[in-house]
Amino acid sequence: MTTDNIISPTQLRDAYDQINERIDQAARRSGRKGKDIVMVAVTKNATPDQIRTLVEMGHADLGENRVQQLTQRAPQLNEFLARKKTLSRAAPQSSLGIPDQVRWHMIGHLQRNKVKQVAPLTALIHSVDSLRLAEELHNYAARADRIVDILIQVNSSGEEQKFGVAAPAVLHLAEQIETMMHLRLRGIMTMAPYSDNPEDSRPVFSRTADIFEDLQKEKLGGGNCNVLSMGMSGDFEVAIEEGANVVRIGRALFGSPPPEAE
Numbered sequence: 625m626t627t628d629n630i631i632s633p634t635q636l637r638d639a640y641d642q643i644n645e646r647i648d649q650a651a652r653r654s655g656r657k658g659k660d661i662v663m664v665a666v667t668k669n670a671t672p673d674q675i676r677t678l679v680e681m682g683h684a685d686l687g688e689n690r691v692q693q694l695t696q697r698a699p700q701l702n703e704f705l706a707r708k709k710t711l712s713r714a715a716p717q718s719s720l721g722i723p724d725q726v727r728w729h730m731i732g733h734l735q736r737n738k739v740k741q742v743a744p745l746t747a748l749i750h751s752v753d754s755l756r757l758a759e760e761l762h763n764y765a766a767r768a769d770r771i772v773d774i775l776i777q778v779n780s781s782g783e784e785q786k787f788g789v790a791a792p793a794v795l796h797l798a799e800q801i802e803t804m805m806h807l808r809l810r811g812i813m814t815m816a817p818y819s820d821n822p823e824d825s826r827p828v829f830s831r832t833a834d835i836f837e838d839l840q841k842e843k844l845g846g847g848n849c850n851v852l853s854m855g856m857s858g859d860f861e862v863a864i865e866e867g868a869n870v871v872r873i874g875r876a877l878f879g880s881p882p883p884e885a886e
């Protein structure tokens with residue numbers, strides 16, 4: 625056992641390449657290509673340096689599950705990117721491949737009183753789990769005169785999960801969201817219960833993919849309902865085999881947090 629889990633930039637690059645390779649293989653097993661799958665790098669246990677390393681490699685999709693970290697990190701990273709941009713105007717070849725902007729994904733539970741802080745910083749909110757939260761987001765979006773992209777979080781294992789809409793209630797919530805002109809329903813997100821065996825997640829992912837198909841048949845979200853966010857470090861390959869096109873990866877990239885941090 626080592627007491628420090630700091631992953632070096634080289635280790636991070638290797639882990640990133642390996643995960644992309646595994647994503648590509650799993651995508652092929654499900655008749656797709658690696659580029660059809662979006663990896664959201666979950667930075668809740670990453671250092672700011674690690675996040676910058678990843679972004680300098682050209683990675684643009686980042687996920688946070690805590691409001692406080694999101695609201696600290698998003699402005700920091702934007703400043704970093706703005707600086708890089710200025711530098712690259714002076715020496716264009718110095719920052720090739722760095723995205724101009726990153727896309728932050730809010731993947732954790734969102735309280736209604738945090739909507740105003742979180743929504744302006746995020747490209748996609750994965751964790752809409754109640755009508756009241758959807759209404760709050762819609763109010764914000766209407767006032768800001770913008771469209772907010774959201775996923776419904778589904779509790780598809782039905783057991784001991786704190787958050788997420790029960791599977792039978794998803795379609796109804798989706799129809800209610802459909803009436804909110806400033807929200808765009810992009811799809812659904814789920815988390816499988818923790819297990820050491822990725823195969824334990826397969827039935828959960830398969831059921832979630834069925835719900836996703838039902839939503840698509842209803843033509844909700846104006847044809848934009850095309851995101852199925854499921855799979856984490858321990859089970860992302862199974863999730864992709866079952867149809868996920870967004871996976872959320874933390875530990876496999878940045879290492880496990882020290883025990884006291886979780």
Ligand SMILES: *Cc1c(COP(=O)(O)O)cnc(C)c1O
Pocket residue numbers: 666668689731732815856857858872873874875876
């Ligand atoms: C932490 C987290 C992840 C990433 O989990 P890992 O096992 O570290 O890959 C994905 N989704 C959500 C909602 C999370 O909170």
